[in-house]
Amino acid sequence: MKKHIVLSESEKKELRRKQIYKVLPVVSIVLLIALWLFASSFGNAQFPSPIATWDRLLELLRKPIKNLSLWGHILISLQRVFTALLLSWVIGVSFGIVLGWSKKCNALFGPIFTAFRAVPPLAWIPLITIWFGTGEGSKVLIVFIGALMPVVVNTQAGMSNVNKLYLDVGTIFNANSRQMLFQIAIPSALDAIFAGIRTSASAGWMVVLAAEMLGAKAGVGFLITRGMDSGDQALVLLSMICIGIVGAILAIVTQIAEGVICPWTRKRSN
Amino acid sequence: MDKKKVKLRLENISQSYVVNNKVFDAVSDISLDVYDNEFLVILGPGHCGKSVLLNIIGGLEKSVEGNTYLDGEKLVGSDKRIGMVFQKLALMPWKTVMGNVEFGLQMAGVNKDIRRETAQKYIDLVGLKGFEKSYPNQLSGGMKQRVGIARAYTNNPEILVMDEPFGQLDAQTRYSMEEEVQRIWQQEKRTVIFVTNNIEEAVYLGDRIVLLSECPATVKEIYDIDLPRPRDTIDPKFLSIRKEISENTDLAL
Numbered sequence: 001m002k003k004h005i006v007l008s009e010s011e012k013k014e015l016r017r018k019q020i021y022k023v024l025p026v027v028s029i030v031l032l033i034a035l036w037l038f039a040s041s042f043g044n045a046q047f048p049s050p051i052a053t054w055d056r057l058l059e060l061l062r063k064p065i066k067n068l069s070l071w072g073h074i075l076i077s078l079q080r081v082f083t084a085l086l087l088s089w090v091i092g093v094s095f096g097i098v099l100g101w102s103k104k105c106n107a108l109f110g111p112i113f114t115a116f117r118a119v120p121p122l123a124w125i126p127l128i129t130i131w132f133g134t135g136e137g138s139k140v141l142i143v144f145i146g147a148l149m150p151v152v153v154n155t156q157a158g159m160s161n162v163n164k165l166y167l168d169v170g171t172i173f174n175a176n177s178r179q180m181l182f183q184i185a186i187p188s189a190l191d192a193i194f195a196g197i198r199t200s201a202s203a204g205w206m207v208v209l210a211a212e213m214l215g216a217k218a219g220v221g222f223l224i225t226r227g228m229d230s231g232d233q234a235l236v237l238l239s240m241i242c243i244g245i246v247g248a249i250l251a252i253v254t255q256i257a258e259g260v261i262c263p264w265t266r267k268r269s270n
Numbered sequence: 271m272d273k274k275k276v277k278l279r280l281e282n283i284s285q286s287y288v289v290n291n292k293v294f295d296a297v298s299d300i301s302l303d304v305y306d307n308e309f310l311v312i313l314g315p316g317h318c319g320k321s322v323l324l325n326i327i328g329g330l331e332k333s334v335e336g337n338t339y340l341d342g343e344k345l346v347g348s349d350k351r352i353g354m355v356f357q358k359l360a361l362m363p364w365k366t367v368m369g370n371v372e373f374g375l376q377m378a379g380v381n382k383d384i385r386r387e388t389a390q391k392y393i394d395l396v397g398l399k400g401f402e403k404s405y406p407n408q409l410s411g412g413m414k415q416r417v418g419i420a421r422a423y424t425n426n427p428e429i430l431v432m433d434e435p436f437g438q439l440d441a442q443t444r445y446s447m448e449e450e451v452q453r454i455w456q457q458e459k460r461t462v463i464f465v466t467n468n469i470e471e472a473v474y475l476g477d478r479i480v481l482l483s484e485c486p487a488t489v490k491e492i493y494d495i496d497l498p499r500p501r502d503t504i505d506p507k508f509l510s511i512r513k514e515i516s517e518n519t520d521l522a523l
Binding site: 170171172173183 | 328329331347350352354355356358360363364365366373374376377378405406407425
């Protein structure tokens with residue numbers, strides 16, 4: 001009898017503990033909105049309230065800016081990011097594999113790359129603007145530079161840290177060097193490569209907004225500058241919220257993609 | 271006794287490493303004949319020499335001195351007639367059980383249908399039927415090592431080298447895996463070289479036991495075990511052999 005009580009007590013505790021994980025995120029969002037309401041209630045709308053921001057959203061959906069709705073702007077930004085990301089993944093993963101696998105190539109390109117990578121992608125904006133103007137290509141190029149670094153760095157790390165045990169298995173089974181690379185080294189580095197891809201997606205999303213803020217006729221970054229220029233704080237805040245939400249969705253999507261492409265990493269967490 | 275054919279011959283094998291600018295001898299002048307289809311156990315204390323010896327046989331390391339001969343022919347590098355079961359499992363986490371087991375044949379360029387069929391045979395033999403599509407991290411320790419054994423067998427090696435394969439398993443699983451290895455060996459006769467630091471495991475499995483000394487490893491004694499299989503671990507004869515070997519073993523510090 002006593003045992004039963006103890007058990008049900010611990011079960012209750014367990015249930016309560018599990019519930020709190022569902023409640024906590026809601027609490028934080030409610031708190032944030034409360035804080036936002038509180039902050040915006042001071043100083044004559046120096047800070048737009050949640051209601052004002054919501055109204056601005058509805059207005060933006062009704063009245064497009066530069067013939068583009070909010071979705072249109074988000075889509076344009078995403079288009080730039082994805083073009084650049086795709087390029088950076090293909091080139092970055094290949095380059096990272098070469099750097100990580102071949103000691104000679106690493107000695108040859110490593111130092112240059114290390115210096116190159118220390119330069120923030122935004123520092124390229126002036127030169128790129130002078131060379132290529134302010135067109136689509138320049139923005140994609142800036143995002144590409146920003147997204148390339150994490151992909152190369154992570155891929156290289158993964159490729160140069162292949163567990164010797166796996167390579168031993170290859171030796172025992174007489175794998176040739178092509179099989180060692182494609183059947184052992186690259187698959188074992190996929191975790192690291194995906195870490196790079198995830199970082200590059202968020203880095204790319206940040207860089208595109210910065211690039212757009214410095215001169216664009218569409219995109220979420222452009223919305224922010226437009227809001228700033230016209231003193232439309234609600235538009236700025238609304239754009240920021242959109243950036244946050246889209247960024248979070250991007251992170252989730254890349255995580256899901258990793259689970260689909262590398263199912264063994266997904267099952268590890270269970 | 272005279273009918274025994276020498277399968278693998280180790281001749282004056284020595285191996286040393288340079289550690290912190292000092293020469294460290296791991297193996298010193300080991301000569302050894304391994305007979306065809308025998309279950310040879312290499313028993314040694316501590317962490318000295320045993321794995322090194324296997325790595326030399328498997329072609330993962332080159333010895334400083336001495337030669338290895340397989341069927342009278344000098345071995346250079348890794349030979350596909352020698353298969354290995356690794357102490358640290360070394361299953362590839364990105365491959366399923368089937369993917370891991372068929373790996374050797376895939377490297378050899380065997381076509382998919384044939385290698386699947388062969389792999390399936392050994393997956394069934396080690397008792398993993400139904401787990402072909404599982405990933406290693408979904409399996410228990412004992413199951414993982416079964417995959418390692420099936421992988422080595424699938425490549426149809428003439429010599430199977432096992433490097434403390436059950437060192438990381440709990441006692442219960444270890445006993446049942448020892449039985450399994452014996453069953454598999456009796457069903458699919460191969461020359462097995464099995465390394466362990468567990469005396470009971472050695473006496474349970476070995477036709478012969480090669481007792482190594484503490485660092486640098488040398489052959490201290492070779493025991494012929496004539497007990498019938500499967501062996502009874504509490505049989506007085508078993509226990510007396512166990513005691514004899516135990517008293518002759520160097521203490522590992």
